[in-house]
Amino acid sequence: MIVGEQKPIKEILNMTAPHHRLLVLGCGTCVKTCFAGGEDEVAALASLLRLASRKDGRSLHIEEFTVERQCEDAFIAEAAEAVARNEAVLSLACGAGVQAVARRFPRFRVLPGVNTTFLGVLEHRGVFTEECSGCGDCQLALFGGVCPFSRCAKKLLNGPCGGSRNGKCEVHADTDCVWHLIIERFTALGRLNDLRTYVPPKNWQPSLSGGPRKLIREDHTL
Amino acid sequence: MKTEPASRLERLLSQGRFVVTAECGPPRGANGDVIRRKGALLKGAVDAVNVTDNQTAIVRMSSIAAAKHLLDSGIEPVMQMVTRDRNRIALQSDILGAYALGIRNILCLSGDHQSFGSQPDALNVFDIDSMNLIRTVRTMREGGTDMSGHPLDDPPKMFIGAAANPFADPFEYRVLRLAKKIDAGADFIQTQCIYNLERFKKWMEMASGEGLTEKVHILAGVTPLKSAGMAKYMARNVAGMDIPEAILRRMAGVPKENAAGEGIAICLETIAALREMPGVHGIHIMAIEWEEQVRPIVEQARLLPRP
Ligand code: SF4
Ligand code: SF4
Numbered sequence: 239m240i241v242g243e244q245k246p247i248k249e250i251l252n253m254t255a256p257h258h259r260l261l262v263l264g265c266g267t268c269v270k271t272c273f274a275g276g277e278d279e280v281a282a283l284a285s286l287l288r289l290a291s292r293k294d295g296r297s298l299h300i301e302e303f304t305v306e307r308q309c310e311d312a313f314i315a316e317a318a319e320a321v322a323r324n325e326a327v328l329s330l331a332c333g334a335g336v337q338a339v340a341r342r343f344p345r346f347r348v349l350p351g352v353n354t355t356f357l358g359v360l361e362h363r364g365v366f367t368e369e370c371s372g373c374g375d376c377q378l379a380l381f382g383g384v385c386p387f388s389r390c391a392k393k394l395l396n397g398p399c400g401g402s403r404n405g406k407c408e409v410h411a412d413t414d415c416v417w418h419l420i421i422e423r424f425t426a427l428g429r430l431n432d433l434r435t436y437v438p439p440k441n442w443q444p445s446l447s448g449g450p451r452k453l454i455r456e457d458h459t460l
Numbered sequence: 461m462k463t464e465p466a467s468r469l470e471r472l473l474s475q476g477r478f479v480v481t482a483e484c485g486p487p488r489g490a491n492g493d494v495i496r497r498k499g500a501l502l503k504g505a506v507d508a509v510n511v512t513d514n515q516t517a518i519v520r521m522s523s524i525a526a527a528k529h530l531l532d533s534g535i536e537p538v539m540q541m542v543t544r545d546r547n548r549i550a551l552q553s554d555i556l557g558a559y560a561l562g563i564r565n566i567l568c569l570s571g572d573h574q575s576f577g578s579q580p581d582a583l584n585v586f587d588i589d590s591m592n593l594i595r596t597v598r599t600m601r602e603g604g605t606d607m608s609g610h611p612l613d614d615p616p617k618m619f620i621g622a623a624a625n626p627f628a629d630p631f632e633y634r635v636l637r638l639a640k641k642i643d644a645g646a647d648f649i650q651t652q653c654i655y656n657l658e659r660f661k662k663w664m665e666m667a668s669g670e671g672l673t674e675k676v677h678i679l680a681g682v683t684p685l686k687s688a689g690m691a692k693y694m695a696r697n698v699a700g701m702d703i704p705e706a707i708l709r710r711m712a713g714v715p716k717e718n719a720a721g722e723g724i725a726i727c728l729e730t731i732a733a734l735r736e737m738p739g740v741h742g743i744h745i746m747a748i749e750w751e752e753q754v755r756p757i758v759e760q761a762r763l764l765p766r767p
Contacts, residue, residue, distance in 0.1 A: 287655065392544070392570050392584070396591035396640060398633075399570055400625030400652060401699030409573045422632050434636055436644055439548065439588040439607070459494035 239359070240332045241270040241366045242352040244279065251290055253349050254328060258297050260287070261324040262351070263317060263339065264304030265331035272366055275330025275351050277304040283330070284352065299324075308335025314342045321346055357388075374444025374451060380437060382423035387440065389416035395437040466601075466619040467564035468536050469508040473648065473677045478765055479742030480651070481538060481679060482754045484530070486521035495529040496520070498751045500696035505755035506745070507766055508536040508565060510650070514545065517577025524558045531562050535691045538621060542571025547587040548596070552606050555597060559616030567621040567650060568576040568593040570587060572699075575743055591644050594622055598645030622646035624678075626663035627656060635666045642676045649676055650744040653683040655703040655726075657733050664739050673739030680734045683746045685723035688712040724757060731761045747759065 254260055261333030263282045270276025284300045291298035294442055303320045305313040306346035313428040317339075320329055329336040332354040340348035356368035365370075371388035378385055391409040401408025405418040424430045444451070465471035472479050482502050487494035502509050509530055513523040527537035539558055543551065553567070570590040574582045588596070594608055597620050604615040622641045626634055638649065647711050654660045660680070665675050685691045688711040695703040707726060714722045727745075734740050758764050 297643045391573055392589070393577075393586040394570060394589045396589055396635075396637075396644075398628070399700075400623065400628045401573075402564055402628050402630075403700065404629060409575055415629075418630065421630055430633075430636070431631075434643075436591065436640065438595075443585070 239271055239357070240354060241272045241356050241358045241368070242269050242274045242332050243272070244274050244283065244330070244355040245350070247286060247290070250283070250287070250349075250351055252327065254287070254298075254326065255296075257324075257326045257347070258399055259299045259301075259324040259326075261301050261303060261320050262287070262318075263320075263327050263329045263331070264306070265308040265329075265335050266304055267307045267309075267428075269331055269335075270350060271360070271396075273364075275332075280304050280330060283328075308332075309338050309401075311338065311342060314339055318343075351434045372445075373440075373442075375441060377440070381420050382422055382427065384416055384420045386416050386420065393440075395440060465546045467508070467615050469565050470619040470697040472507055472646065473741055476525050477767060479508075479677075479679065480506045480758055480766065481508045481510060481742065481744045482751070483510045483512065483744070483746045483748070484526070484751065485512050485515060485749065486516065486523065486526035488520050490521060492521075492525075492529050496533055499530050499533045499535045499637040501751045502754055503533065503535050504766060505758045505764065507742075508538050510538040510540055510567060510744070513540040513542045513569070513571070514577075515540075515572065517544070517572050517574040517579070517582075519579065522641055524554060524563065527558065527563050528561050536565065538564055538565040538567050540567045540569060541593065542569045543586055543588055543590060543593055544571035545575065545582075545585055545623055548583055548607055549594075551588070551593060552596065552600075555600065555616055555618070556612070557593070559618065564617075564619060565621065566597055566618045568597065568646075587617055590622065591640060594620055594641060594644040594646050601645075610648070619647055620645050621648045621650060623651070624649045625652040625700045626654075626660050627652055628700040631663075632661075634663060635670060638667055638676075639670060639672055642672060642728065646676055648679060648741075650679045652700055653681045653746060654730060654734070655707050657730065659702060660734075661737060664737055668739050678739055679742040679744040680737075680740050681744045681746060682727050682734070683748065683759065684727040684750065685719075686750065687716070687719045687723070691723075696764065722755065724760075727757060731757075731763075737760065 251327040262280050264277055264280035265275050280302045284302045287300055305316050307313045321343050328349045328351045329339050330351045336350045341353050358366045358368045361367045368388055373387050398415055402415040407413045407415045424433055484498045487550050493727050511523045511527045514520050527539045530537040568590050574584050597618050600615050601617045605611050624638050690706050691711040731743055743756050
């Protein structure tokens with residue numbers, strides 16, 4: 239899923255300061271799962287903003303609304319009436335959702351309320367970890383199903399670096415060294431010697447380095 | 461294929477000489493005198509001098525420029541190159557430029573992560589890793605082409621070095637990774653500073669068991685400790701550093717004013733032990749901002765005069 243976290247309240251207050259009628263728009267998919275932008279977070283943020291504006295003597299009317307997915311026009315359309323009643327939209331979706339909403343409502347200011355951070359998994363309750371950076375050319379087969387592009391601080395293809403210690407990364411003492419995990423995987427599979435194979439430089443073309451990407455599924459287009 | 465030695469360092473190693481290299485960190489500024497001054501301290505005391513590439517991710521004079529200053533002072537440089545800051549286009553271009561300036565030794569590294577430096581907000585590039593860089597320099601030398609396969613006009617023929625850390629985890633894998641670096645094209649290896657001789661010896665035995673010490677020249681790294689505080693700091697905070705308790709106790713056990721002398725004594729004992737180890741073809745002295753100590757160390761280790 240796409241993982242994100244709500245922006246600091248101060249930043250949100252600054253961003254929304256010029257507006258008197260604000261729609262806080264949630265998204266019921268990824269950001270809901272990571273507690274950043276679902277219905278519950280919309281309600282909590284809205285009350286916080288109401289409180290803060292009252293304290294500052296600022297007139298601010300807030301409306302709450304949550305759609306199933308902000309990255310799909312058919313769902314965004316459901317918010318049209320609510321948007322029309324306000325001056326600006328504070329979107330709690332990921333960056334893609336914010337942009338899709340902005341595209342749909344060209345005459346309204348659309349502000350991001352969430353910092354979109356990564357593609358990850360729910361490690362355990364309340365903890366999410368990055369696992370993929372959508373490089374466009376998945377090489378997990380080479381690395382025993384553990385991705386060094388997204389999980390090694392130096393993107394090493396032939397790791398680990400000299401700083402790996404007790405299985406932890408030199409950059410973050412509380413993060414597993416991904417190369418340690420890769421070695422563990424290969425050891426468990428009894429194939430450690432496979433790691434002797436040289437991995438050539440990555441082709442970054444299918445990644446973001448080629449500009450924004452597009453996926454066309456002919457069999458699904460109209 | 462390679463025939464003529466690319467550099468003096470290569471020639472000495474191929475003659476079976478026990479070599480000595482040291483390290484010189486470029487200044488945080490454009491003052492070439494700093495390099496010349498450090499160079500003068502090292503000239504004649506060592507066979508080649510490593511020039512670090514923005515080490516610890518702090519902006520310094522480029523390693524190419526600093527290496528050229530050394531060359532002009534009659535000192536053979538080993539240009540360090542990290543993959544942290546430049547993509548493959550810039551790296552290859554700089555290798556060509558360095559060679560054109562007369563630089564003949566290169567040490568291929570990934571580099572310290574930028575979060576340890578003075579500008580943690582910088583993008584880390586890591587387009588390729590150190591293994592890929594080693595292979596690239598070898599392809600230039602032996603295939604005569606750049607990474608795209610395009611033939612080079614006067615391809616650079618560098619003597620290729622790589623780093624190895626016998627103390628990082630997982631230990632068993634360290635030898636496999638050394639083998640991988642040799643396969644990729646490393647001619648010589650400079651190791652992390654050695655304080656744990658026992659562990660280093662075990663690593664050397666494993667490497668020699670795999671036949672690796674026959675294929676590569678291993679230069680064992682040493683760093684004289686200046687004080688008990690430095691020893692403790694390094695043991696705790698420097699990634700991949702292994703300083704045994706006994707050494708920490710020794711450094712803490714002498715009065716402050718004698719600590720530097722004790723550090724040098726430990727360094728000399730380490731060098732003596734390393735010289736006895738089969739497969740160790742030289743030492744690499746990393747006296748960080750303590751270059752004036754290199755000549756006395758080499759002298760007291762009875763490694764002077766240099767050839
Ligand atoms: S190799 Fe690419 S697509 Fe596969 S997990 Fe890693 S970043 Fe994601
Ligand atoms: S410690 Fe491991 S994860 Fe961290 S940078 Fe080094 S190889 Fe990558």
